[in-house]
Amino acid sequence: MTHPAAMQADNESMFRILHAIFKRDLRVYFRTRGAWLNPLIFVLLVITLFTLGIGPDAKQLASNATAIIWVVALLGIMLSLDALFRSDYEDGTLEQLLLSPRPLYFAIMGKVAAHWLVTGLPMLLASPLFALMLGIPISIVPLLALGLFLGSGILSFVGAIGAAVTVSLQTGGLLIALIILPLYVPVIIFGAGLLQYALEGWSVAAPLMMLSGLLCAAVVLAPLAIGAGLKISMDS
Amino acid sequence: MYFESFAAFWHMAGHGSFVWSAYGMSFVVLGLLVLQPLVRYRRELGRIKNSAVAVLQQNATPSSADSAQVEK
Amino acid sequence: MANWQWFHRLGSPKWLLATLDRWLPWLLSLGLLMLVGALAWGLAFVPPDYKQGNSFRIMYIHVPTAVVALAAYYAMAIAGAVAMIWRMKVADMVMRAIAPVGAALTFLALVTGAIWGKPTWGAYWVWQDARLTSMLILFFLYLGVMALYDAYSDRRNGNRAAAVVALAGTVNIPIIYKSVDWWSSLHQPASIKFTEQSAIASEMLQPLLLAIIGTYFVFAAMVILQLRLQIVLSEGRSNWLAEYATNKLR
Numbered sequence: 001m002t003h004p005a006a007m008q009a010d011n012e013s014m015f016r017i018l019h020a021i022f023k024r025d026l027r028v029y030f031r032t033r034g035a036w037l038n039p040l041i042f043v044l045l046v047i048t049l050f051t052l053g054i055g056p057d058a059k060q061l062a063s064n065a066t067a068i069i070w071v072v073a074l075l076g077i078m079l080s081l082d083a084l085f086r087s088d089y090e091d092g093t094l095e096q097l098l099l100s101p102r103p104l105y106f107a108i109m110g111k112v113a114a115h116w117l118v119t120g121l122p123m124l125l126a127s128p129l130f131a132l133m134l135g136i137p138i139s140i141v142p143l144l145a146l147g148l149f150l151g152s153g154i155l156s157f158v159g160a161i162g163a164a165v166t167v168s169l170q171t172g173g174l175l176i177a178l179i180i181l182p183l184y185v186p187v188i189i190f191g192a193g194l195l196q197y198a199l200e201g202w203s204v205a206a207p208l209m210m211l212s213g214l215l216c217a218a219v220v221l222a223p224l225a226i227g228a229g230l231k232i233s234m235d236s
Numbered sequence: 237m238y239f240e241s242f243a244a245f246w247h248m249a250g251h252g253s254f255v256w257s258a259y260g261m262s263f264v265v266l267g268l269l270v271l272q273p274l275v276r277y278r279r280e281l282g283r284i285k286n287s288a289v290a291v292l293q294q295n296a297t298p299s300s301a302d303s304a305q306v307e308k
Numbered sequence: 309m310a311n312w313q314w315f316h317r318l319g320s321p322k323w324l325l326a327t328l329d330r331w332l333p334w335l336l337s338l339g340l341l342m343l344v345g346a347l348a349w350g351l352a353f354v355p356p357d358y359k360q361g362n363s364f365r366i367m368y369i370h371v372p373t374a375v376v377a378l379a380a381y382y383a384m385a386i387a388g389a390v391a392m393i394w395r396m397k398v399a400d401m402v403m404r405a406i407a408p409v410g411a412a413l414t415f416l417a418l419v420t421g422a423i424w425g426k427p428t429w430g431a432y433w434v435w436q437d438a439r440l441t442s443m444l445i446l447f448f449l450y451l452g453v454m455a456l457y458d459a460y461s462d463r464r465n466g467n468r469a470a471a472v473v474a475l476a477g478t479v480n481i482p483i484i485y486k487s488v489d490w491w492s493s494l495h496q497p498a499s500i501k502f503t504e505q506s507a508i509a510s511e512m513l514q515p516l517l518l519a520i521i522g523t524y525f526v527f528a529a530m531v532i533l534q535l536r537l538q539i540v541l542s543e544g545r546s547n548w549l550a551e552y553a554t555n556k557l558r
Binding site for chain 3: 237238239245248249250251252254255257258259261262265266268269270273274276277280281282284285287288289291
């Protein structure tokens with residue numbers, strides 16, 4: 001039977017490892033500008049490409065804008081996922097993490113949460129710019145920001161599953177895409193639906209709640225699959 | 237039988253092309269699903285048998301050096 | 309106590325291969341008999357639908373393949389889970405056996421669904437049909453699992469990775485279906501209902517049920533065909549297999 005004091009210590013160590021990994025990864029990300037800057041530049045570039053492709057007709061752009069912003073954000077985050085575990089895998093940090101007595105579940109949670117913050121926060125802050133480029137009305141922007149923030153969390157956690165099982169492979173981002181894009185479908189449906197409902201003036205409660213619910217489920221369940229995937233990759 | 241003749245059955249009151257292309261596609265795919273593993277299984281089994289037979293033959297024929305030593 | 313010997317015997321590829329060889333002809337013939345019988349019944353001995361005419365007969369091949377394709381994904385994920393939990397090689401082989409069959413059935417469901425859609429809705433593909441769109445995503449889920457275990461050079465780790473992804477997929481399938489369902493109701497004009505089906509008459513239903521059962525049997529037979537192949541590919545260098553091959557191909 002675990003002594004109450006030891007149980008207290010257990011709880012502390014859970015959050016301690018989460019916090020430690022979270023802070024460490026954030027520090028690494030801030031030192032490498034590419035980690036948070038590249039997805040953002042990618043999104044801006046692709047939006048520009050879409051605009052150039054669709055043409056100067058503002059109405060055409062506006063009708064597709066809700067889909068474009070989500071697909072582009074989704075692709076940007078997916079591309080950044082390949083690197084999530086790779087550097088740790090290569091320099092042995094991942095092995096240390098898997099062998100340590102600290103709970104892997106919370107270490108993973110901290111790691112992916114750091115990735116979410118680093119990729120999601122710039123998108124949240126840049127959402128007025130996206131709205132401007134795509135002709136989305138300014139009144140929608142707060143909802144767009146919120147939706148992108150919640151959605152990017154789901155995309156990070158679910159996508160990390162794909163990253164975990166492919167980290168030992170040389171195949172690159174295409175295999176990750178094939179694995180996780182079907183799992184991304186609900187995010188794009190509710191994310192774009194959120195924007196469309198807002199534009200029509202309907203209540204956004206339903207898609208917003210679904211996004212929040214999916215985020216909670218992803219945060220709690222994904223680390224289990226991610227942990228299993230990392231162990232498999234380590235064995236390879 | 238809800239069709240007066242085979243021609244009517246084939247024609248399906250105008251929907252024949254849809255019905256028969258759907259069923260035709262299904263039979264092709266199901267047929268492939270049965271044939272492909274069957275053919276490959278038989279081929280692999282044959283390959284294993286051949287290599288096993290070759291190994292047996294190799295072990296059965298003694299080399300001249302061995303038989304010379306036994307005689308000594 | 310329950311006798312778990314059968315379960316552990318199941319784990320022996322040698323015993324399994326011999327048993328599968330015995331069951332296969334029965335399962336395949338029984339399944340084909342039921343399926344072909346049901347299809348003939350549905351094609352010729354059921355009155356045409358008053359709304360859709362004769363094109364509704366595609367239902368007798370579309371619905372069974374769709375049902376079995378979905379069930380197969382769950383079976384595949386369960387096989388993968390069994391392999392991981394009990395470290396059963398054979399369960400991994402079952403997972404790899406189900407994957408191509410399930411993917412092909414999903415493909416078939418999509419194609420027959422699209423062909424059925426043309427006379428019914430006027431278009432080969434209607435995104436608003438939640439079931440058809442979910443089936444497309446199911447197809448991609450299958451492809452992802454297969455691509456993953458193919459990408460691994462180490463067979464065992466590839467199987468484990470595929471099992472993890474397959475399990476993640478099973479959790480997502482209901483979510484995906486519900487989200488597509490919600491999405492399809494977004495811009496649907498009230499007068500046309502794509503996904504609602506009127507109550508099906510019993511004389512139309514009976515051949516459908518027989519077709520579904522027959523398809524399950526045929527599916528089992530096709531999985532067995534793939535499983536035999538997987539056993540041979542996986543156990544290629546073992547002695548028992550060399551002996552078996554020599555005896556079988558006498």
